[in-house]
Amino acid sequence: MAGGAIVSTSNKQYGGKMTSFVLLACIMASSGGLIFGYDIGISGGVTSMDSFLESFFPSVFAKQQADASTSQYCKFDSELLTLFTSSLYVAALIASFVASSVTRRVLLGIGIGFANQSVPVYLSEMAPANLRGTLNIGFQLMITVGIFAANLINYGTASIKGGWGWRVSLGLAAVPAIIMSVGAFVLPDTPNSLIERGYGEEARQMLQKIRGTDDVQEEFEDLVAASEEAKTIKSPWSNILQSKYRPQLTMAILIPFFQQLTGINVIMFYAPVLFKTIGFGGEASLASAVITGLVNVFATFVSIATVDKLGRRVLFLQGGAQMFISQVVVGTLIALKFGVSGEATELSKGYASVIVLFICVYVAAFAWSWGPLGWLVPSEIFPLEIRSAGQSITVSVNMFFTFIIAQIFLLALCHMKFGLFYFFAGWVAIMTAFIYFFLPETKNVPIEEIILVWKKHWFWGKFIADEDIHVGNHMHKDTSA
Numbered sequence: 001m002a003g004g005a006i007v008s009t010s011n012k013q014y015g016g017k018m019t020s021f022v023l024l025a026c027i028m029a030s031s032g033g034l035i036f037g038y039d040i041g042i043s044g045g046v047t048s049m050d051s052f053l054e055s056f057f058p059s060v061f062a063k064q065q066a067d068a069s070t071s072q073y074c075k076f077d078s079e080l081l082t083l084f085t086s087s088l089y090v091a092a093l094i095a096s097f098v099a100s101s102v103t104r105r106v107l108l109g110i111g112i113g114f115a116n117q118s119v120p121v122y123l124s125e126m127a128p129a130n131l132r133g134t135l136n137i138g139f140q141l142m143i144t145v146g147i148f149a150a151n152l153i154n155y156g157t158a159s160i161k162g163g164w165g166w167r168v169s170l171g172l173a174a175v176p177a178i179i180m181s182v183g184a185f186v187l188p189d190t191p192n193s194l195i196e197r198g199y200g201e202e203a204r205q206m207l208q209k210i211r212g213t214d215d216v217q218e219e220f221e222d223l224v225a226a227s228e229e230a231k232t233i234k235s236p237w238s239n240i241l242q243s244k245y246r247p248q249l250t251m252a253i254l255i256p257f258f259q260q261l262t263g264i265n266v267i268m269f270y271a272p273v274l275f276k277t278i279g280f281g282g283e284a285s286l287a288s289a290v291i292t293g294l295v296n297v298f299a300t301f302v303s304i305a306t307v308d309k310l311g312r313r314v315l316f317l318q319g320g321a322q323m324f325i326s327q328v329v330v331g332t333l334i335a336l337k338f339g340v341s342g343e344a345t346e347l348s349k350g351y352a353s354v355i356v357l358f359i360c361v362y363v364a365a366f367a368w369s370w371g372p373l374g375w376l377v378p379s380e381i382f383p384l385e386i387r388s389a390g391q392s393i394t395v396s397v398n399m400f401f402t403f404i405i406a407q408i409f410l411l412a413l414c415h416m417k418f419g420l421f422y423f424f425a426g427w428v429a430i431m432t433a434f435i436y437f438f439l440p441e442t443k444n445v446p447i448e449e450i451i452l453v454w455k456k457h458w459f460w461g462k463f464i465a466d467e468d469i470h471v472g473n474h475m476h477k478d479t480s481a
């Protein structure tokens with residue numbers, strides 16, 4: 001099967017088990033996802049509130065109030081309005097570049113670009129290999145909780161008399177920021193990070209503590225070997241361009257790119273706007289956003305429970321198929337109702353519910369596939385010497401395309417109309433095929449040994465020479481075991 005064979009690497013099982021210490025540290029680190037999620041969820045709701053539009057975007061407000069002859073698809077089309085939503089991701093993009101040169105723990109305190117840079121890698125380094133997926137997805141879970149909290153708060157503040165509710169929505173972003181900053185002070189460093197900075201003994205003790213056993217010699221040696229290897233590399237940035245890192249570099253760019261091209265943020269940013277566009281009232285729009293937000297949280301648990309058993313590929317492929325179907329259905333339902341002219345028609349309750357239902361089916365699929373895996377997979381495939389640079393690329397590509405989607409969605413909806421949903425469905429088909437052929441399975445493989453997985457892959461294998469393999473006691477040994 002193309003790219004699909006489960007690779008038996010060295011079958012190495014490091015000692016130890018999941019400890020409450022590591023669980024706590026991971027939960028705390030994951031809270032870095034809260035602020036990212038809150039900011040994703042808050043803008044769409046705020047921009048659908050009349051009082052906010054009236055104060056800051058009076059022309060959009062006027063267009064909205066206009067009679068039904070304004071095409072429904074174009075009701076919210078405004079470059080400035082989208083800039084309000086998308087500006088955040090430019091800031092995060094810039095932060096992610098600076099982030100790679102500072103230590104992971106310090107970074108956790110400083111904003112979204114920094115958090116997305118450090119949290120996924122932190123989680124993957126802390127977790128025992130056989131639970132890495134589960135623990136890493138804590139980050140995505142917190143993102144979804146942040147989005148859901150924002151949906152709820154928007155729903156509540158929209159009804160505040162006097163029209164200052166949007167101030168509360170925006171101001172409350174301070175809460176996840178505080179949680180994250182406090183977390184940053186108490187979080188322990190990862191063993192990898194300690195070794196890298198020359199604290200070998202502390203690293204061994206940390207490893208014993210997080211694995212709950214004294215028997216950590218083998219894993220420790222592999223970490224030290226990886227660190228030695230990394231030290232020989234002067235510049236991770238030019239290094240990552242070498243052909244032996246081509247598989248990782250390709251994934252670092254394509255996975256976040258594809259994640260955004262699923263179209264998920266059309267729903268996350270603009271669900272209330274979208275629901276209003278297709279004729280829901282103001283309150284119903286925000287309420288529907290609460291429903292999709294809730295589905296997003298719960299469906300994430302599916303991936304938490306299955307990612308280390310079924311593996312990453314099964315979730316990617318199943319989720320892709322489900323997203324494709326639901327997007328085609330949603331596009332068609334909207335097409336049947338509004339056609340290309342986008343003239344406002346009365347939307348029956350039943351019809352509206354079916355649209356919301358299929359949007360939920362789509363959100364659920366994303367929540368157990370591209371959502372969590374879009375952060376997990378990049379964080380577990382880079383060898384130490386290119387890990388920071390690789391993660392920086394992933395975060396900046398993600399932020400860049402989040403920005404693009406946020407910026408052009410309302411314009412694209414106005415021009416492509418229901419075809420926009422087919423457009424994203426097309427991308428989902430492409431990315432699902434890409435995963436099928438090019439992403440090998442990484443479940444249960446210790447991070448430092450993932451190079452063996454690439455080496456065995458039908459396509460990527462040819463980029464990696466035998467001499468490139470220096471994993472612990474596998475130095476220059478035959479890797480076909």
Ligand code: BGC
Nearest residue numbers: 040144265268296371372374
């Ligand atoms: C993505 C975000 C998205 C969120 C939805 C994350 O993994 O990076 O862009 O809004 O999932 O839950």
